[in-house]
Amino acid sequence: LQAMSDNEQDWLALRPQEPSPSQCCGSGCKPCIYDVYEKELAQWERARAMQDKSLLMGKKEQSSNSELNPDTFTAFSVSSVEQLTEDTYQYKFELPGNSGLRLSLGQHIVLRGVVNGLEVQRAYTPISPGNAEGYFEVLIKCYEAGLMSQYIKTWKRGDVVFWRGPFGGFPYRPNQHGELLMLASGTGLAPMIPILQSITDDEEDETFVTLVGCFPTFEKIYLKPLLQDLARYWNIRIFYVLSQETSLEKLPWSYQENTYTGRLDEDLMRTIINSCRRRPFVLICGSSAFSEDMSRYLKAAGIEENSCFVF
DSSP states (O other): OOOOHHHHHHHHHHSOOOGGGGOOSOOOOSSSSHHHHHHHHHHHHHHHHHTTTGGTOOSSEESSOOOOOSSEEEEEEEEEEEEOSSSSSEEEEOTTTTTTOOTTTTEEEEEEEEEETEEEEEEEEEEEEOOSEEEEEEEEEHHHHHTTHHHTTTTOOOOOOEEEEEEEEOOOOSSSSSSSEEEGGGGGGGGHHHHHHHHHHHHTTOOOOEEEEEESGGGGGHHHHHHHHTTTTTTTTEEEEETTTTSTSSSHHHHHTEESSOOOHHHHHHHHHHSSSOEEEEEEEEEEEHHHHHHHHHHTTTTOOOEEEEE
């Protein structure tokens, strides 16, 4: 058998690698990492058929001009790391000059990490206001056994990490809904924050908002000062549901009347919906189990699927 020619080996070395399942963030991005791969593969096959490597020169794996792009990963530098709870961190990233990410509400971006030689991708929603200039912030919960978490935990100020996007989002328009009911579990708070801030920043937007944040304990509620500030607005109410607290007595008095212990179940859901000032449109963000439970309770309370949006 004749050994593979050097030319053939050169071409095989240039062939794009098929993504592994761990590289897909599973959030239905357009383009997905697999779409990008198909495009690069077609480009490679065309170049190989024509024996013209210059056709691959346009293929950029990553860019460093700090313009977010859905097709390629862009480098951003970590400007600060703040630990919020034992396993949750707020990371701030630099944007050159006074540029902004220009995300629409609730959009997520995809992070790429390499752990033990394995590339992993996960989706996160920035919590910085849509009009933030020169920076963006992301809330991330690190899991003991999570591959991406092992990578994220090593970040320090000045490190460079790669993001692509934006994707998804909730098509919100001011005064589009009489009341928004936001159901958030843990870091599911992230896509709710920019929407809340856009409502409080717009004097013309008179949408009522009821945010229900589900956390294990009082200590584990994220972004308390920000949430307390938002709750001062006439049209914003915030409730907390703490699954591992048994009594409200130890809580600061300012939290006692708007906090429930136990889980957000069907009865509590009905109570909250009945307390809404108008028939709510519901936004849900949390684990898939949380989203399924919430959808079931909402249906039981008479809220149809077309009145819900799941991040």
